[in-house]
Amino acid sequence: MIAFKVNGKKRVFKGAPFTRLIDVLREHLRLTGTKEGCGEGECGACTVLLDGEPVNSCLVPVCQVEGRTVETVEGLGSPEKLGVLQRCFLERGGAQCGICTPGMLMTAQAHLRRGGKSDDASIRQALAGNLCRCTGYRHIVEAVAEAARAEGKR
Amino acid sequence: MKSLQKQEKFVGRSGLRREGPAKLCGLARYVDDLPLPGCLHGVTLRSSIPCGRIKGLRFDPAFAWDECVVVTAKDIPGKNVVALIEDDQPLLADGRVRHPQEPIALIAHLSRARAYEALKHVRVDYEPEEPVLTIEDSLAKKRLLHGADNVFKRFEIVKGDVDKALAESDVVVSGEYRVPHQEQAYIENNGMAAWVEKDGTLVVTGSLQCPYYVHKALMKAFGLPESKVRVVQATTGGGFGGKEEYPSMIAGHAALLALKSGKAVKIVYDRAEDMAATTKRHPAVVRHRTGLSKDGKLLAQDVEVVMDGGAYVTLSPVVLSRGTLHAAGPYECDHVRVRASVVATNTPPNGAFRGFGAPQTLFAVELHWEKISQSLGIDSLTLRRKNAFDLGSTTATGQKLSESVGARECLERAALRSGYAARRKRYDLWNKNPRNRTWRGAGLALVHHGAGFTGSGEVYLASKAGVELTRDGRVVVLAASTEIGQGTNTMFSQIAAETLGAPLDCVEVAGPDTGRVPNSGPTVASRTCMVVGALVRRACLQLKDELDRAGRGARDAAALRRAARLLCGREASRRFIVEYEPPPEVRWDDASYKGDAYGVYSYACCVADLEVDKATFEVRVLRLTTAQDIGKAINPLLAEGQIVGGTAQALGYALLENPVYKDGAMLNAQLTNYIIPTAPDTPPIDVELVERPYSRGPFGAKGVGELPMDVPAPAIAAAVFHATGLWVASLPITPECLCREFHDRF
Structure with missing residues (x-):
């Protein structure tokens, strides 16, 4: 079980530890704001912040996120209240x-x-x-x- | 004109992107984001050879095939074609393959990973045949792939007597120019989802530019009537032409799997598959023989164009047509001959990409001016001034330009704004100093771009668009023209609000859905604003007439609600749909290729400033300055966005994007080694909008989408030549090719 925070909320993931972070975000947490453009860290479309640093979430296995904080575009604001x-x-x-x-x-x-x-x-x-x-x-x-x-x- | 502009409340202003907030918050739903519970994921088994007979498929008996749905050509209920111009391309290869990556079979599984795994457990047995991989081999009929000579389509433009004029010219300058494939490289890969409704309606949704192209292709492949196929655009992450025709293929595939499995099926390509399998810009060879007087007046242009179409016809005839019609450049010349053809090869079919044939031929004609300049000893700016289109000029097809001709204004404004002449002199001095570690250069190019469909194309399309007033007082624009990032939603809203005198937030644009919107034609050819925008305006004028007659206005939401109750009566809405009416002054003859090829042209000039490292031969573009005549910028911020973005794509075309092919297949189908410009690769791009209004465009607007892609590559190539003195007449101009030229010379 891998526990981490996404946009301030506690989350746990019980699947395979080498599942890509992008898949955990998009498929398990339904946070589809993070996009996949190339799957090999070239295009940056899947960039999220991991403990405040930008990373390509297609290159990060979810096990590396244990105990850390992830920020995605969904945390930046809403259409009614843009950041x-x-x-x-x-x-x-x-x-x-x-x-x-x-x-x-x-x-x-x-x-x-x-x-x-x-x-x-x-x-x-x-x-x-x-x-x-x-x-x-x-x-x-x-x-x-x-x-x-x-x-x-x- | 000035006083008119003052009255405009929305048009000519940089209104905010309508769907911007949803995109900025990650809430816009692209096809891969759509929740389809229980859907299967489809993958495609593709040809690994360029050409040959399929002897059979072998499925690994150890694999759990009962978990999968497998589709081959025999599962196609209708005709096995991707209907477009000609029905020669199969939806799934049946018996033989004609290019690498050709789809042969489809597999779907609940898990995307397992679906990919399944692909590894199928073997295709081939009987390979000798492929034809290059334009030269195709022309030499190394093997016959199409008709009697491998030529998909030919065009010829003849004006005056070229041979005689060449013989009588003071100088004749010849040159050969080559351009490669180019990948659209939208950041969202292609993807489609399909399912069958209880009433038998086939529904597909996904990333696409032209809903009614997909609709037509599905009707044919599935043998369904119009009403039983529904195509809905999902939010689309860029197209640039790359989602004009291939989505019909993917939609067909997803639909086949959906039909067989009885479930919703999603096919979303990964980057490698998208780059290797889908369409690219046509490679081309262009040859010029140009006759001039000693003082630089154009006397004769003899142009030969050959494009590589790939294995199937797809859109090649139309791409070639546009290439042909732009091949002589924006110059007046009494004797012009353009002979153009597009040939078949055993490579993946090439297709639409922003500019659609024009960037290829305009690169040649524009860079050719540098060669002419060398032989006459007159700089190319002066040569262009002597020959560029003006009001009253006659084009290669005999079209008399009677309005909105901003060629010369673009030329002068870009030259002035960039300080072109002074910079050239400064760089000449810089280049004389051997202690400098770079060479510097400035280059310039001037282009025209016909807006809308070629020739009689718009007449055949007979596009329809409209507006509806709903009972609750909303104004909804109805068109199949898609928002793919260029700003369709915002631009249509501004046109509608302006025409009606309604507040912008009372106007919305219906999502393209063939079940709801009329066929306003494809979202291509720089036609959405000029052609469809004009239809939207006409429809809004009809609604406005009705409102006026009823003594009602549209000034605010309450007024619209009151008017709506009156106009709608018991109906849910009142619709005003209008159809394209060809302007009576536009005359075109397809048989002779003479007449008004386009209703109007947009114009652009670009000046490139760059430096070349003397040790590494890397080119660093310092600045791009461009002036573009687009008639009227409905939304200046969006128009500039089109221009800056197109300019950056053309910078990639000129310097970075180098698709490598082996045995007909793209080897570098990755963003790791197919390099598109990054933020540091892209210099500041300075844009000046020139607005020479067109009487048939909405508020004077002409096309803007493709124009910016046409002009930077030849300007950059000219600047490299100015900097280094090395003549490179093929793209991309990589450090390797400059190094080779340098060492060949010294």
Whole structure:
């Protein structure tokens, strides 16, 4: 039995310990906000935060999550009450088809929490592990920069 | 124009993406997210050879086949085809395979992992045949795959007398250009779910661009009437053309398994399968012979285009058509000949990808200007200024451009904004200094892109779209045009709200469902805003007339509710559906390939600034500056999103995306070694919107979806040439190929 927290809630998983974290999230916990794009850690669509650090949940066996905390896109906000980063993505056009968006948001969230810089190059480097095929990244980078500024003001 | 714009409340403003909040919270349901309790997972047994006869299938007797549902061609109730332009592609191979990865059989199991496991326990016995794998082998008829000459389709455009004009030209410049396959690489892989309702209706839902294409294909494969097939789009994670035709195949497969098992079945591809098996951009070879006067006036263009269609016809004739119609570029020339063909090979069929044939031929014509520039000693910007389309110009097909021609404005604005001429000079100085560790260069390209279907295509489509006012006062846009990330929902809402004078939050867009929405045609060809958006506007004008007649308005929710009760009477809603009416001034002749190939063209110019590392030959793009004439940006933020995104895809096409084929199969079918641009690979992309309104587009809008994909690759190639002096006329321009060129030369 593997016990861990997801978005603040205690969860247990009783299946095979090498089950991928993404499958536990999507299939067992029905948290389908986390997406699978490649299954080999290239695209970053499945990014979640593990103890605050972005990881590709397709590469993490659930046994490594014992006693730790996982954050997924579902924990960032709701349509009625978007988080700061989500609001900036909406206003700046950072989401198009939306499939890379959950992973992109989680990586960006980690960057913001680390106090990451809001300049173009720093944000692009922070997002280097998350592929987006729609936006050409510009509006994503602008959204993250805007969120960094907004957080700074708080 | 100015005063008109001031009155617009929604159009021309960057309204927020309608489905944005759901996507940003992880609540949007893509096909793999749909809860279908008890559904089976389907997988596909595929050909491992390019060409041959199937002798038989052997199922490992030790495997628990009773847990599985297995489908082969003999289970297909209707015709074994994926209906599209020609019915030559089987839904499941029957007796022979014509390309690697061709589907042969299907297996479904309650567990996805077990379904994949089952695949390992089937053996296919083949009698392999010698395959035809390249354009050259196909043209040489190494083996006959199609008709008498392996050519799926040919087009010829003839204007004036090219041979005579070439003979009389001061200079004739020849060049050959090659472009490879390109993978759409949407981040959501293809996927479909299917089930059969109690009343026998076959329902499929999934990731797709064109619900009515899938609908048509299923009717034929299952021998069902229109009313017994229902296709519903799930939230779709990118398409770029890659979900235009292949979803019909997957839908058919899921439906076959659903029919046989009596259960819901989901087929969701993994990345390797999606990349190896589904359609790509057509590789092409383009040859130019161009005659000019000494001072750079175009006198004759002789262009030859050959594309690799793959093993089946799929959309190749239409891709070739668009490629042909754009092959001469946005330039006026009195003598033009374009001879184009698409040939069969034993490789997976190529298909739609943003730009649809135009990026291939426009790469050639645009980079060719650099070669012409070398031979005339006149820079390519000046050459373009001398020859670019203007109001009143006549195209290669004899179309007189009578409105909305922003080619020259795009050229001048991009050149000015990027400081193109000054930068070229600065880079020339930089490149003279041997202590610098890079070479720098700037390059430019100019393109046009016809919006909507080619030639008489829109007439044949006869698209329908509409709007309904429900009894409770909601305005619902009805169209089969899909939201695939480009902003259909938001753009349609803005057009409807603006036309009706209704608040944006009283307008919604119905999800594409063939059981509910009319067939507004496929979501392709940069037609959703210009063509379908115009239908939505017309339908809204009809509703507005009704409201006016009833003395009612739409200014707020309460007014709409009152109006709805009056207009709907006892009905649940009032529908206003309109059908496409061909503009009387558009004349096109398919037989001679002459006339108005498209109602209007969009235009774009791109300037690329880059540097090349002298030690590693890596190319780093410093900046991309682009000006694009799209008629009118209904939503400037979304339009810019299209332009920036398309530009990044084209950067990948130019420099990074290198599909490697062996024995007809893609070897690097992984995002690990098929490299698409990351955030650090992508430079700042500076966009200037040029708005030359088109009288037939909604609020003046033209197409925007594909245009940005056409222009950056030749600009980048020209900049590499400027930086290094190395002539590379094939894509992608990798460090390896630059290194090879360098060492061949020095």
